[in-house]
């Protein structure tokens with residue numbers, strides 16, 4: 378039996394003080410920090426990134442300096458070995474080759490150590506970033522979490538962090554090495570010929586300005602890529618989770634079109650960003666070829682005038698190679714850097730979002746144990762951007778009372794229990810438990826005393842026992858068994874072939890809807906709350922399970938304060954008191970027997986219940 382869904386024809390007015398303008402927006406923060414500030418904050422958040430960087434830099438310098446060993450050796454062998462004044466000097470050539478080989482090995486070892494150290498610090502930093510972001514997501518209110526699709530939210534701490542990882546492990550290393558390489562190549566080239574070095578820089582200046590200009594475009598393009606990727610993951614995960622509903626309604630085609638749309642939007646954003654970043658590469662190649670040509674012509678001319686030896690010209694050409702590599706790499710590095718900065722911005726966006734439901738923590742108050750008294754002191758509420766949905770609720774519930782909350786769909790019942798469990802704070806008024814404003818109660822105390830059983834309790838892909846002891850992992854199988862018997866569900870447990878070891882499947886899909894409700898009730902019993910808040914399931918169950926649920930509910934609520942959103946007539950009948958919601962207000966209050974005889978919302982609801990169960 379379930380409450381018929383009647384359509385509301387009116388809505389509490391939007392009133393000053395609780396309307397869209399004053400209700401805080403729960404959306405995730407959008408970072409507008411500059412690229413530099415983003416990097417600086419990103420590094421500060423994960424100190425592992427920079428830990429031990431000085432020693433890594435030493436290895437980087439050795440690895441980089443080592444790259445000029447070969448050009449130097451070539452120059453020395455040509456000028457002082459092959460073209461030595463007294464003829465070829467074999468001893469000098471051999472000695473230089475051996476020294477060169479030794480230095481090359483040293484360079485390779487340094488390069489390995491540098492890479493290993495960078496990988497370690499990067500992975501450490503990324504792990505910290507992920508941990509902080511995940512924890513912060515859990516601190517955010519349900520409203521804030523719901524402001525973005527779940528998949529998109531998860532992408533902020535997975536794929537966005539992966540982008541940072543790609544840059545730190547590849548682009549970051551190249552950036553360190555390339556900058557050093559560029560500097561050393563410039564110095565050495567200048568030692569051989571300052572005229573040629575100047576020429577090389579003049580040839581490459583347009584490329585540098587081009588890259589700088591492109592960086593701004595890339596920054597925007599990659600932020601769009603990250604956002605589109607997040608949206609795509611959101612749509613994909615939603616359709617996977619909602620696969621049964623999609624199939625049941627035969628909307629596979631429409632759903633596939635939605636997924637296609639978001640995949641194509643991601644592809645378009647990616648292609649645009651890649652096209653932009655690729656534009657520089659051919660330009661850089663033309664600039665390189667031109668530079669080689671100019672250096673060869675001018676170098677030969679300098680050689681003819683006697684200011685450059687053959688060995689120096691060959692070494693210079695080698696060094697240009699060292700110079701060009703980081704220059705052409707710059708575009709790819711910028712590419713990765715922009716992608717990483719876009720990812721960092723989105724992760725920082727999560728961390729910068731201040732939880733609107735703050736835990737007073739250690740300064741918070743602890744509620745004493747025992748049945749709880751509840752008071753709603755002139756409470757009003759409006760969802761951000763919406764009208765007032767609870768209007769001046771002023772109600773007191775004595776300790777140990779079983780209260781049923783009933784009302785038409787959309788009348789504010791769920792909002793009422795969300796405020797009671799502090800999933801949200803009132804826009805006006807106070808919610809008090811045992812006389813203490815909920816905003817002053819430490820989360821640890823609140824969550825141990827107040828347990829909410831939602832309509833569809835989430836089950837994890839594990840065993841029945843693990844799901845029941847979810848909030849209290851220390852609880853033994855024997856204690857769970859005793860709790861099940863106490864709730865009058867011993868026959869149900871005995872009927873399960875694997876008992877508490879029964880696997881429940883993903884989201885509990887191996888169990889029936891009724892069994893999932895039973896698990897949620899046992900889980901609540903194990904948590905041992907003093908205030909039990911229930912959102913009764915609307916799904917129809919077989920008569921035997923219905924009896925079990927009622928029996929378990931009856932025992933679970935005994936000796937506790939309980940507030941249940943009732944969708945079944947039997948729950949309202951069994952309650953000590955019924956609160957009848959209508960259009961965001963409590964329209965009636967009393968026992969079932971009192972209310973059913975009066976004309977009003979409850980009598981109408983009751984008539985519907987009776988009709989629908991006839």
Ligand SMILES: Nc1ncnc2c1ncn2[C@@H]1O[C@H](COP(=O)(O)OP(=O)(O)OP(=O)(O)O)[C@@H](O)[C@H]1O
Nearest residue numbers: 760761763766784785786787788789790791792793
């Ligand atoms: N997250 C939300 N954002 C904006 N408006 C919301 C949100 N949740 C609920 N509302 C609106 O608040 C009003 C009260 O909703 P609420 O869920 O409290 O009603 P209800 O009585 O529990 O309904 P039902 O029996 O259908 O669950 C409705 O108009 C609903 O559309």
